[in-house]
Amino acid sequence: MEHIQYRLPWSASGTERTLTLFRFGSGARKAYIQASLHADELPGMRVAVELKRRLLELEAQGRLSGVIELVPVANPIGIAQMFQATHQGRFEFSSGKNFNRDFPELVDVVAPLLEGRLGGDAAVNIALIRGAMVDALAAMPAANSELDGLRRLLLQHACDADVVLDLHCDFESIMLMYAMPQHWPRLQSLAARLGAGVTLLAEGAGGSAFDEACAIAWLRLAERFPEANIPLACAATTIELRGMADTEREQCVDSAHAILGYLADQGLISGDWPAAPASHCQAVPFAGAQYACAPHPGVVSFLQPLGAHVKVGDPLFEVIDPLTDRQSVVCASTDGILYARERLRFAQPGLWLAKVAGSTPIRQGRLLSD
Ligand SMILES: [Zn+2]
Numbered sequence: 337m338e339h340i341q342y343r344l345p346w347s348a349s350g351t352e353r354t355l356t357l358f359r360f361g362s363g364a365r366k367a368y369i370q371a372s373l374h375a376d377e378l379p380g381m382r383v384a385v386e387l388k389r390r391l392l393e394l395e396a397q398g399r400l401s402g403v404i405e406l407v408p409v410a411n412p413i414g415i416a417q418m419f420q421a422t423h424q425g426r427f428e429f430s431s432g433k434n435f436n437r438d439f440p441e442l443v444d445v446v447a448p449l450l451e452g453r454l455g456g457d458a459a460v461n462i463a464l465i466r467g468a469m470v471d472a473l474a475a476m477p478a479a480n481s482e483l484d485g486l487r488r489l490l491l492q493h494a495c496d497a498d499v500v501l502d503l504h505c506d507f508e509s510i511m512l513m514y515a516m517p518q519h520w521p522r523l524q525s526l527a528a529r530l531g532a533g534v535t536l537l538a539e540g541a542g543g544s545a546f547d548e549a550c551a552i553a554w555l556r557l558a559e560r561f562p563e564a565n566i567p568l569a570c571a572a573t574t575i576e577l578r579g580m581a582d583t584e585r586e587q588c589v590d591s592a593h594a595i596l597g598y599l600a601d602q603g604l605i606s607g608d609w610p611a612a613p614a615s616h617c618q619a620v621p622f623a624g625a626q627y628a629c630a631p632h633p634g635v636v637s638f639l640q641p642l643g644a645h646v647k648v649g650d651p652l653f654e655v656i657d658p659l660t661d662r663q664s665v666v667c668a669s670t671d672g673i674l675y676a677r678e679r680l681r682f683a684q685p686g687l688w689l690a691k692v693a694g695s696t697p698i699r700q701g702r703l704l705s706d
Contacts, residue, residue, distance in 0.1 A: 337392055344412065345478070345485040353412040353482065355489050360391040361400025367604050368497035369595070370407040370490060373436050373504065373546060375414025375425025379577035379588060380503025384408035386592035394596075394605060402604035405493055411435055413482055427706075428483050434706050436504075439487050439549035442495060443556035445472040450557070454564035462569045465557060466496035491549060499602055500550045500572035501595065507679040508579040510643045511591075512536065512617075512693075515573040516551050520619050522571045525601050528616035529594035530575065533643055534673050534693045538622035542702030547572040579642075580679065623697035626670050627705065628690040630655040630683030632662055637681075638690070639665070644674045652690045655683045670694030 338359040343352055369387065371380030387406055394400055409415055414425035414435055427434055449468040454461050473492045479485035494500045510533035515523050517537040527535055540552060551572035558566040577591055600609040630636065634657040640646060646668040656663045668674075672694030683689060688705065 337395060342489050344482045344489075346480075346482040355412055355486060356407070356409065357493060358388060358391075358406045358408070360395045360404045360406070361402055361604070363400070363402040363604075365402035365602070365604055366405070366497040367402065367499040367501070367599055367602065368405045368407075368494040369501045369503065370410040370494070370546075371503040372408075372415070372425070373410040373490070373502060375409075375411040375417065375435070376423040377425065377505040377580060379505045379580075379582050379591075380575075381408055382583045382585070382588040383503060383577060383592045383595070386589045387595065390592065390596055397607075399605055399607050401606050402498075404599065404604060405497070407490065407493070410490060411486070413486060431481065431483060433483060434543075435483070436502075436545050437543045437704075437706070439491055439544045439546055440473070440476070441544060442469055442472070442491075442549065442553035443560065445476070446553070447557065447560050450561065454561050454566065456565050458565045458567050461564055461566050465554070465566070465569070469495040469553070490546065494546070494550050494572075495553070495570070497550070497570060499599070499604075500547060500570060502547045502572070502574045503577055504574055505577045505580055505582065506676040506691075508581075508642060509576050509676040510534070510673070511578050512576045512675055513573050514538070514541070514547065514576070514622065515571075516548075516555070516568075517619075518555070518568050519551065519571045519573070523573055524616045525612035526573070526594070526598040527619075528613045529597045530591060531594075532575075532617045534617050534675055535619040536622040536625060536693060537619050538703055541622055541704045543704045543706075545574065545704060547574045576676075579676075618695070620672070620693050620695045621697050622703045623699045624670060624672070624694040625703075626668065626672070626692040626694060626698065627688040628652050628666050628668075628692065629686060629688055630666060631664050633657055633683050633685070634662070634664075635681060636678075636683055636689055638677055640674050640690075642674060642677060645672070646674055646692060647671050652692070655689075666690070668692050670696060670698055
C-alpha cells in the first residue's frame with residue numbers, strides 16, 4: 337500500500353489541511369473510490385475502513401490485478417465544519433458552495449490537446465485521452481481556493497480510472513445509485529451486490545457533480561470527435577449508502593464486501609468471489625423523481641416508511657402549523673418508490689421532504705438540487 341498525502345492550498349495562516357489517499361495493487365486497470373465528499377455523510381467512511389482492511393489483506397495475498405485508489409476522507413475541509421455542535425459537511429462555510437458541484441469540465445480542457453491525434457483504435461484513444469486529462473489538470477493555473485484545490489486533486493486521481501465509486505448517503509434513505517444510462521449494464525452487478533432498491537439514471541443531471549465530471553467527459557469527447565473510436569471508458573456512479581445514521585458495522589462491512597465483489601467482477605481482484613445475485617433493482621430516469629415539498633411551515637409527520645411502493649395520490653406526509661392549525665397532506669404525484677426522506681421534521685420553504693423514484697419523466701433542466 338502506498339500512502340499518499342497532499343497539502344491543500346490556501347489554508348489559513350498557521351493551519352494546514354491534508355488530503356490522504358491509499359493506493360493498492362498494480363496493473364493497467366484502475367478503480368478509484370472516495371468516501372464522504374459531503375463530509376457529514378459518514379456511512380461511506382465506515383465502508384472505507386473495511387475496504388482498506390480487506391485491500392491490505394488482498395494485496396498481501398497477491399490478489400490485486402489492478403490499481404485501487406481509496407480516499408476515506410474525501411473532504412478534509414468539511415470534516416472540521418462543526419457549527420454549535422452540529423456537523424455541516426455539505427456546503428463550504430466560507431463560500432457557501434456545495435462540495436459536490438462545479439467539478440471542472442474535462443472535455444473543454446482536453447479537447448484542444450487531442451485535435452488530430454485520435455483514430456480508430458479504442459485502446460490507443462483511451463490512453464491518449466487519459467494522459468491528456470492528467471496533463472490538462474496538472475497544467476491548470478494554480479487553484480484559487482482550498483475548495484478548488486481539493487476538487488482538482490480528487491478529479492486528478494479519478495479521471496484515469498476505469499471505475500469510479502463516489503460513496504455518499506441521503507438524509508434517510510434506502511440503498512440506491514446514480515449513474516449515466518449508458519453505464520447501467522456495467523453497474524447492474526454492483527446494484528445487485530449492494531441490494532440497491534433503485535438506480536436513478538441521467539445523462540447530465542446538471543451541476544457537474546463528481547461522478548458526472550468523471551463519466552461524461554468521454555461522452556462529450558465522442559460527440560466532439562465523431563470520426564474517432566472513443567468508448568465510455570470511465571464507469572462512474574454515486575452510491576447512496578442509505579441514510580446519515582446508517583453507520584452500523586454489519587451493514588457497512590456488507591457494503592464493503594459488495595464493492596470488493598464488484599471490483600472482482602471488473603477484473604481488478606482475482607480469486608473466488610460469490611457470484612452477484614441474479615436479480616437487481618430497476619433503473620428509472622432521474623427526471624422521474626418527485627421532490628415533494630410542504631405548502632406551508634409546520635411540523636411534519638411521515639405517512640409512509642422508506643422503501644414504500646406508492647401510487648399517484650397516496651399520502652407521503654402531513655404538515656401541521658401549530659399556531660394556525662392549517663394542515664396539509666402531501667401526496668405522491670407519480671407511481672414509484674419512496675426512496676428518501678428529510679431528517680428534519682419542521683417544513684422549510686422550498687426544501688424537499690420526501691423523494692419518490694418514478695419511471696415517467698416529470699422534471700427537466702437541472703435535476704440535482706443543492
Ligand atoms: Zn452526498
